[in-house]
Amino acid sequence: MEIIYLLIPISLLLLGLIVWILLWAVRDGQYDDLEGPAHQILMDEDRIVEDRIVDEKRKQAKK
Amino acid sequence: MVSRVSKSEGMALSAASETGAADACFHCGLPLPPDLDLRLAIDGAGRAMCCHGCLAVAQAIVAAGHENFYRVRTETAPTGRELVPDFIRESEIYDAAEIQKQYVHRLDADSRETSLILEGITCAACIWLIEQYIAGLAGVEQVRVNYATQRALVRWNDSRIRLSQILQSIRKIGYRALPYDANQQQELHRRQRGQQLRRLAVAGLFGMQVMMLSISLYAGAWSGMEQSFTHFFRWLSLGLTLPVMFYAAIPFFRSAWRDLTQRRVGMDVPVSVAILIAFASSCMATFSGDGEIYFDSIVMFVFFLSASRYFENMARQRCASSVEKLVQSLPLTATRVQENGDTEATVPAATLAIGDRVLIRPGETVPADGRLVAGFSALDESLLNGESNPLDKQPGDRLLGGSINVTNPLQMEVSAVGADTVMAEIQRSIERAQADKPPLARLADRVAARFISIVLFIVAAVAIFWWIADADRWFDIALAVLIVSCPCALSLATPTAISAMLGKMQARGLLVKRAAALEKLNQVTHVVFDKTGTLTLGKPVLRQVVSAAPHDSAECLGIAAAMEQHSAHPLARALVHAAGDFAGGDLSAVFSVAGGGLRARIDQVDYFIGSFEFISRNSSAEIPAQWLENIDAEALSAVILARADEVMALFTFADELRDDAVATIESLRAQGKSVILMSGDRAAAAQRVAMQTGIEDCRADLTPEKKMEAVQGLQAENAVVLMVGDGINDAPVLAVADVSIAMAGASSLAKVNADIVLIADHLGAIDQVFRMAARTRRVIRQNMTWALLYNFGAIPAAAIGLVAPWLAAIGMSLSSLLVVINAMRLTR
Numbered sequence: 051m052e053i054i055y056l057l058i059p060i061s062l063l064l065l066g067l068i069v070w071i072l073l074w075a076v077r078d079g080q081y082d083d084l085e086g087p088a089h090q091i092l093m094d095e096d097r098i099v100e101d102r103i104v105d106e107k108r109k110q111a112k113k
Numbered sequence: 114m115v116s117r118v119s120k121s122e123g124m125a126l127s128a129a130s131e132t133g134a135a136d137a138c139f140h141c142g143l144p145l146p147p148d149l150d151l152r153l154a155i156d157g158a159g160r161a162m163c164c165h166g167c168l169a170v171a172q173a174i175v176a177a178g179h180e181n182f183y184r185v186r187t188e189t190a191p192t193g194r195e196l197v198p199d200f201i202r203e204s205e206i207y208d209a210a211e212i213q214k215q216y217v218h219r220l221d222a223d224s225r226e227t228s229l230i231l232e233g234i235t236c237a238a239c240i241w242l243i244e245q246y247i248a249g250l251a252g253v254e255q256v257r258v259n260y261a262t263q264r265a266l267v268r269w270n271d272s273r274i275r276l277s278q279i280l281q282s283i284r285k286i287g288y289r290a291l292p293y294d295a296n297q298q299q300e301l302h303r304r305q306r307g308q309q310l311r312r313l314a315v316a317g318l319f320g321m322q323v324m325m326l327s328i329s330l331y332a333g334a335w336s337g338m339e340q341s342f343t344h345f346f347r348w349l350s351l352g353l354t355l356p357v358m359f360y361a362a363i364p365f366f367r368s369a370w371r372d373l374t375q376r377r378v379g380m381d382v383p384v385s386v387a388i389l390i391a392f393a394s395s396c397m398a399t400f401s402g403d404g405e406i407y408f409d410s411i412v413m414f415v416f417f418l419s420a421s422r423y424f425e426n427m428a429r430q431r432c433a434s435s436v437e438k439l440v441q442s443l444p445l446t447a448t449r450v451q452e453n454g455d456t457e458a459t460v461p462a463a464t465l466a467i468g469d470r471v472l473i474r475p476g477e478t479v480p481a482d483g484r485l486v487a488g489f490s491a492l493d494e495s496l497l498n499g500e501s502n503p504l505d506k507q508p509g510d511r512l513l514g515g516s517i518n519v520t521n522p523l524q525m526e527v528s529a530v531g532a533d534t535v536m537a538e539i540q541r542s543i544e545r546a547q548a549d550k551p552p553l554a555r556l557a558d559r560v561a562a563r564f565i566s567i568v569l570f571i572v573a574a575v576a577i578f579w580w581i582a583d584a585d586r587w588f589d590i591a592l593a594v595l596i597v598s599c600p601c602a603l604s605l606a607t608p609t610a611i612s613a614m615l616g617k618m619q620a621r622g623l624l625v626k627r628a629a630a631l632e633k634l635n636q637v638t639h640v641v642f643d644k645t646g647t648l649t650l651g652k653p654v655l656r657q658v659v660s661a662a663p664h665d666s667a668e669c670l671g672i673a674a675a676m677e678q679h680s681a682h683p684l685a686r687a688l689v690h691a692a693g694d695f696a697g698g699d700l701s702a703v704f705s706v707a708g709g710g711l712r713a714r715i716d717q718v719d720y721f722i723g724s725f726e727f728i729s730r731n732s733s734a735e736i737p738a739q740w741l742e743n744i745d746a747e748a749l750s751a752v753i754l755a756r757a758d759e760v761m762a763l764f765t766f767a768d769e770l771r772d773d774a775v776a777t778i779e780s781l782r783a784q785g786k787s788v789i790l791m792s793g794d795r796a797a798a799a800q801r802v803a804m805q806t807g808i809e810d811c812r813a814d815l816t817p818e819k820k821m822e823a824v825q826g827l828q829a830e831n832a833v834v835l836m837v838g839d840g841i842n843d844a845p846v847l848a849v850a851d852v853s854i855a856m857a858g859a860s861s862l863a864k865v866n867a868d869i870v871l872i873a874d875h876l877g878a879i880d881q882v883f884r885m886a887a888r889t890r891r892v893i894r895q896n897m898t899w900a901l902l903y904n905f906g907a908i909p910a911a912a913i914g915l916v917a918p919w920l921a922a923i924g925m926s927l928s929s930l931l932v933v934i935n936a937m938r939l940t941r
Binding site for chain 1: 259307319
């Protein structure tokens with residue numbers, strides 16, 4: 051059972067990591083809008099198409 | 114007001130448009146006018162549009178390649194009917210440096226950033242559309258729309274695009290956007306929310322670890338566990354509890370300390386005492402390796418309490434931000450006429466000074482108080498005094514800031530600005546009223562405060578008794594009493610029930626801004642209604658057409674509507690609305706004539722439409738005497754259509770009652786509440802509404818101050834008053850009433866001062882609110898009864914030493930859980 055002396059510190063490291071990620075997420079405003087992204091994800095493909103159009107325009111502008 | 118109608122109709126019709134109703138506008142869902150055939154190819158089919166405004170909006174959306182919007186939306190879009198060119202001129206003011214200073218953040222030489230409030234968002238597809246459309250504009254660097262707050266953050270390159278162009282682009286696809294001053298209050302809210310969430314997360318995550326360890330410890334105590342592991346686990350628990358104690362629980366300690374320094378006993382005092390004592394004794398047990406540890410109880414306790422406070426706070430902030438409205442009571446800009454009288458300049462309204470001459474076009478809001486110097490017009494002062502009809506004004510008359518110019522352009526000399534205006538005076542009386550508001554005695558607070566004092570006394574008594582009787586056990590027993598009596602369930606009883614109900618009400622379009630109002634609603638004895646815009650729709654509807662032979666009503670209505678199409682007067686709008694399908698004839702030269710009328714030439718004949726006075730001045734024909742009688746008895750106002758030598762028709766108008774006004778009032782009376790009508794309008798108009806709805810107590814001609822006094826008079830007789838209103842003139846009385854409800858179309862001032870805002874714009878919701886309040890009270894009572902029973906049952910057991918501290922902790926947790934689950938029933 052001495053293995054817990056290794057396993058528990060590892061779990062604590064993970065805990066620290068999780069807490070750090072969560073605090074970062076709160077600070078970054080990830081929790082400011084809990085509804086919009088759920089809907090936006092449904093429209094993601096169009097965004098990619100839009101981005102492509104924008105990219106192409108940029109390429110053309112460079113030429 | 115128009116947006117209010119479109120919203121409710123839009124909701125009703127959105128279901129219809131999904132099933133493919135042919136008679137509704139594809140864009141906004143409003144009914145199609147029969148004579149208009151506007152079509153646009155969207156998604157491979159010709160779609161009908163109700164007006165040129167919607168057509169223009171839909172064209173802009175399709176042209177930019179965002180047809181997908183129509184496929185994914187779940188609600189119809191805001192109507193394009195109100196698109197006005199005025200907005201273009203108005204929005205340009207935001208390019209001015211002095212205005213930008215207030216709203217716009219300079220990032221570097223060219224980059225600018227601002228926050229916009231968006232109006233007209235109905236579903237997530239709107240967000241997508243706005244983001245896509247704005248991001249596609251040349252010069253816009255970044256745009257992010259927040260669905261929850263309906264705000265957008267836009268960053269742009271000032272050398273390539275102006276802010277006004279961005280605003281106009283949003284306008285072009287049918288939404289309204291204005292920059293706003295992200296004020297300190299909001300920034301504070303955001304920071305507070307973030308901090309609470311972080312504390313909650315820390316309490317939850319570390320709490321889970323501690324719970325896991327303590328389960329091993331409990332299991333180990335049963336099945337035998339090596340001493341070294343037990344020690345290790347205890348120290349580990351101690352370490353993991355530290356962040357919870359010194360980060361997550363800080364707000365409780367702080368608030369308890371504040372209570373103590375002010376010599377009060379609040380909820381947080383025993384909470385803090387229990388946490389600290391449990392922590393100290395657990396630390397001692399850990400150091401000595403002997404005795405019980407309670408780290409699991411501590412973390413759970415902190416987590417549950419933080420969670421309930423977080424949800425309560427969230428609900429409050431959400432209500433506050435959704436009430437903020439775009440439409441301000443005073444306009445941001447004004448058109449100043451220069452000294453020489455020729456040139457005009459659009460200036461920020463805040464820079465106006467006494468003596469300035471200002472031009473006010475029809476449809477604009479008067480920017481300050483002043484005296485009319487040139488022009489005749491009707492002004493809508495309903496927001497200020499509740500008078501439902503526009504009042505005719507002539508040179509020399511006083512104009513009030515916040516009223517709306519209805520018919521003709523005017524020039525005004527400014528006589529009072531800022532704090533000296535009538536609007537500011539009303540605002541001050543609201544502040545006074547709020548200070549006078551009867552304090553809400555909250556049952557939970559009262560009970561808990563008393564309970565806490567008793568508990569602390571009992572703990573002390575028990576500790577002393579056992580210290581004398583059995584010095585070995587006194588600490589364990591005192592601690593068990595403290596934990597068992599911890600008012601955790603008691604303190605959760607009210608907030609959990611209320612936040613559960615708030616969430617449900619919000620989903621139904623009832624915004625509760627002050628949670629305490631929910632409790633107070635149960636004691637309401639008197640319900641006071643405002644008339645215009647509350648019991649009635651707040652806009653005139655054509656009631657009756659009386660035509661003189663040989664003309665028939667339809668013909669007259671057609672002519673009248675063709676003429677009135679050119680006017681923004683509410684009566685004109687009502688005529689046009691009622692006419693629907695009219696044959697206009699060849700209409701040329703429409704003139705707005707001073708003193709309340711229109712003159713137009715149709716097929717070479719001159720027609721006049723307007724007030725009695727106007728007609729008798731312009732037409733030689735007599736107005737039939739029985740018409741006059743008709744009007745006094747029935748209607749709110751009337752206009753006459755005439756030719757130079759002949760009177761053709763009389764149109765009477767009334768402010769229609771809301772559909773559910775009668776049913777709502779009946780139901781309130783059935784519940785034994787006294788219903789009173791208080792109106793700023795004339796007695797005759799108020800009486801008529803009172804008769805129709807069956808209200809016996811009707812008080813008319815009341816100024817905002819008089820309304821306030823009347824309500825305070827009722828309160829002096831121990832009445833608990835619920836006020837329902839909508840205008841700026843209602844704001845003071847809303848503030849002074851025990852509980853107040855504002856209608857959806859209410860002025861922002863009224864909404865700010867109301868406890869509850871009915872976003873679902875029908876009176877029937879009031880009934881619903883009462884029922885929900887009663888249910889909430891029932892659940893709170895059940896919760897309190899349970900919490901008190903548990904506490905008082907367990908305390909004696911603990912006091913005589915029957916309950917071990919760890920058992921007390923489990924009991925406390927279960928009791929809290931039961932309370933939370935009971936409260937959750939409300940969300941169903």
